[in-house]
Amino acid sequence: MQAPDGWVYRAAVGNDYYACLTIYRFRLDQDRLQKAYVLGLDKVSNTSCLLSVGQGCLYGVSEAGGPNNDGVIYEVSLHPHEIHILHNFNGMDGLDPFQLIVGRDGMLYGVAKAGGSLSDAGTVFRVAPDGSEFKVLHVFRGTDGKQPVALIQTQDGELVGVADHGGKGDGVIFALKPDGTDFHIVHQFWPLQAGHMPVTILQAPDGELYGTAQLEGDRGGGDGIVYKMRPDGSHFQKLHIFRFADGALRFDLILDPSGLTLYGTTILGGQGNTGTVFKLNVDGxxxxxLHAFSSK
Incomplete structure (x- = not known):
C-alpha cells in the first residue's frame, strides 16, 4: 500500500504468535526494505491488510490481539508514530478480522472469518475511521457462507465478497448493500466442478469480476482456478485451471492499470513446490x- 508520503508500507509479525507488530516501508525506486517502526500491540497475529485513508494515517486489522484476543482494528499515525485501537472484537461481533477496505462514503468495511453467532461462520462489519459507529452488517450462518476472506465495493456501490467455505457447496460469492440490507449469494462454488474455496475477488474497469478459487476446477482434477463473471453472477467462466506445475493454493490476484492483465502468486506448486508468480490476460x-520460487 502506497501512502501519501510516497512510501509503500507493509505490516508483518514475527514467528511468535504473541509478537509485536512491525511496519516496514520502501520506495518503488529503491531496492531495500526499511523498518519504519515496531508497535507495542500485544498478541498481534496475521496482520493481513494495511491501507491509507486521508493524510498521515494507516489502518489495518489483526486476527488476534485486544483484551479478548479476538482481533482488533487499529490506526497507525505516521507522524508521530503512534498506534490507536479503533475496535476490539468480542466474538459476537466477529472473530479473526481478515480484511479492511475504504468505502466511497469514507467508512471502513471489512470481514471477520469467524464469530458472530453459534455457527461461528464470520461477519461483515463497518466502522468510521475514528472508531465510532461500529456496526455488524451481516452475520453468516454457514448456509449462506462461512469464513469470509475478501471484500470489495463494486462500481455500483454494492459490497461483494467471498467466503471460502459454506453455502450449499464449498464457498460462495456474496453481495450486500453498505447498510447491510439485501444480502444475497451471487455464485455458489461446488466441489468437483468449477473450483471451490474461493479466496480473492476484484473488479476490472469494464465491470467484470475476476478472482481465484484454490482447489480443483476440472471434475476433481486441477489445483485451483482463475474465474471471471458479471456482478450479477451470470456468465461465470474459468479462465485458467492450475495444474500444480504452474502453481497451487492460496492465490493472490491484482489487475494492472490498463485493466487488461492479471498478475498473481501462489504458495505451492512450480518447479520447487514453493509457489509461483503468474500473469494472465483478462480474456483467459x-x-x-513469470517466476517459480525455490527453497534454496
Missing part, C-alpha cells in the same frame, strides 16, 4: 509463469 489467453 496468454497465461505465463
Amino acid at each position: 489467453q496468454g497465461f505465463q509463469t
